[in-house]
Every structure is written in structure tokens, then in C-alpha cells.
Amino acid sequence: MSGSSDYQPGRAVRGGVPLVFPWFGGGPEGDRVPAHGFARLATWHLISAAVSPKGTATLRFGLDGPQVTDAVADSFTHDYGLEMHVSLGETLLQQLVVVAGDEELAFEEGLHTYFAVGDVRHTHVEGLEGEAYFDKVTGSCATQEGLVTITAETDRIYESASNTRIVDEAWGRTIQIEKVGSAQTVVWNPWVDKSRTMTDFGDDEWPGMLCVETVNSREQSITLAPGQRHLMSQTISIL
Numbered sequence: 001m002s003g004s005s006d007y008q009p010g011r012a013v014r015g016g017v018p019l020v021f022p023w024f025g026g027g028p029e030g031d032r033v034p035a036h037g038f039a040r041l042a043t044w045h046l047i048s049a050a051v052s053p054k055g056t057a058t059l060r061f062g063l064d065g066p067q068v069t070d071a072v073a074d075s076f077t078h079d080y081g082l083e084m085h086v087s088l089g090e091t092l093l094q095q096l097v098v099v100a101g102d103e104e105l106a107f108e109e110g111l112h113t114y115f116a117v118g119d120v121r122h123t124h125v126e127g128l129e130g131e132a133y134f135d136k137v138t139g140s141c142a143t144q145e146g147l148v149t150i151t152a153e154t155d156r157i158y159e160s161a162s163n164t165r166i167v168d169e170a171w172g173r174t175i176q177i178e179k180v181g182s183a184q185t186v187v188w189n190p191w192v193d194k195s196r197t198m199t200d201f202g203d204d205e206w207p208g209m210l211c212v213e214t215v216n217s218r219e220q221s222i223t224l225a226p227g228q229r230h231l232m233s234q235t236i237s238i239l
């Protein structure tokens with residue numbers, strides 16, 4: 001979590017796992033606000049909370065489209081229901097369930113996970129070798145050669161349903177991200193200059209974080225028939 005994060009209603013926190021819905025970034029046309037949709041800004045309600053005999057805590061939260069009264073959410077005039085299930089035990093399991101209402105529902109989604117790392121310059125991501133990606137920094141497409149390393153501002157949408165691993169040399173640990181129902185992985189680090197433009201992020205915080213995000217966006221956005229549901233999930237574990 002960034003030390004400069006705003007803990008204010010209507011502001012996204014810069015850390016944890018902000019939920020991206022119903023558009024990613026500025027959406028397919030790049031003109032939607034707020035960035036990454038309104039679900040991460042909305043007030044969800046608690047559906048249930050339980051602890052298993054083994055000590056795994058499971059929380060289920062809901063967000064019902066018609067009940068979101070935020071002015072921005074009103075611009076998304078579709079009927080939908082969202083559920084977020086979080087189970088924290090030896091691993092962290094997060095399941096985002098989207099249910100369409102009476103009409104077809106098209107949306108983008110993401111679990112925008114911020115990982116703390118010892119030093120991003122000595123961290124690499126496994127599992128994306130050979131995958132095609134769109135580089136949002138240069139606006140061009142490319143294919144990943146070898147492991148993903150961070151040597152400059154990095155903002156890439158990989159066309160990949162594969163699981164990934166973050167290998168953090170400074171802290172000597174490997175984080176595994178297993179995902180279901182996601183066709184893309186986004187890798188993001190703002191590096192030096194972009195960090196300076198982000199008011200809710202410290203200028204010197206970029207070496208200590210890396211976002212590896214479970215996403216369906218752009219050509220991989222989801223369209224549900226009326227009443228249909230879609231599940232996207234990730235399981236995070238320390239190896």
C-alpha cells in the first residue's frame with residue numbers, strides 16, 4: 001500500500017487489489033471515467049463471513065447495479081450483479097462473479113493486484129515467455145522474449161491465460177498467481193517519471209512494487225447473455 005494513498009470516499013487506494021469493472025483503464029474507446037470503472041470506488045455490502053475449521057476466513061461481498069447511486073455508475077445503465085469472494089488461509093483466493101440482468105451485458109474486468117517486492121529492478125515474472133502483448137507505453141505490439149524484467153516504465157497487456165510467478169531476488173521469495181477465467185495479464189510499474197505525476201504515490205515507491213493483474217479487456221472483454229454469469233478468479237500463494 002502506498003504511503004501516499006488517499007483513504008477518501010470516491011478515491012481508489014493505491015495498493016491491495018482494486019477491482020476493475022466495468023471498463024479497464026479508459027475503456028475500449030479510451031474515453032470512460034473514472035479510470036478502471038467505478039466498482040473500486042463503490043460501497044459494497046457484506047453478504048457473509050465464515051471461518052473454516054482449518055482457519056480459512058471467507059468473506060463474500062456484493063454490489064448490485066441498480067443500487068449503485070454514484071453519478072458515474074449511473075452512466076452504466078445496465079442491470080448487473082457483482083459478487084467478490086475472498087478466502088484467506090495459506091493462500092489468498094479471490095473470485096469475481098458477474099451476473100447479467102435482463103439484458104445482454106458487455107464489460108471489462110480486472111483484479112489489479114499490487115505486490116510488494118524488495119526491489120523491482122531485481123525481480124522477474126515467469127510464465128509470460130513467448131506471449132504476445134500490447135505495450136501501452138509505446139503503443140505497439142510485441143512478443144515476450146524470455147522472462148519479464150522491469151528496466152523502465154512498464155505497462156503491458158499480455159494475451160495470456162497462463163499462471164505466473166513473481167521471483168523477488170531481494171526478498172528471496174517467489175509469489176505464484178494462478179488464475180481462472182482470465183485471458184490477459186497486465187504487468188505495470190510506473191518507474192521514475194510517472195511516479196512523480198501520481199499524487200497518491202510516493203516518488204520513491206516504484207522500486208518496491210509491481211502490479212501483475214488478472215484481466216479481461218479490449219478484445220477479451222466479456223459479453224454475457226441475459227441471466228448468464230461469469231467467474232474470474234486468482235489464487236495467490238508464496239512458494
Ligand SMILES: O=P(O)(O)OC[C@H]1O[C@@H](O)[C@H](O)[C@@H](O)[C@@H]1O
Nearest residue numbers: 012025035036136155186188213
Ligand atoms: O492510476 P490507476 O487508475 O490506478 O491505474 C494504474 C495503472 O493501472 C494499470 O492497470 C494500467 O495498465 C496502467 O495504464 C495504469 O496507469
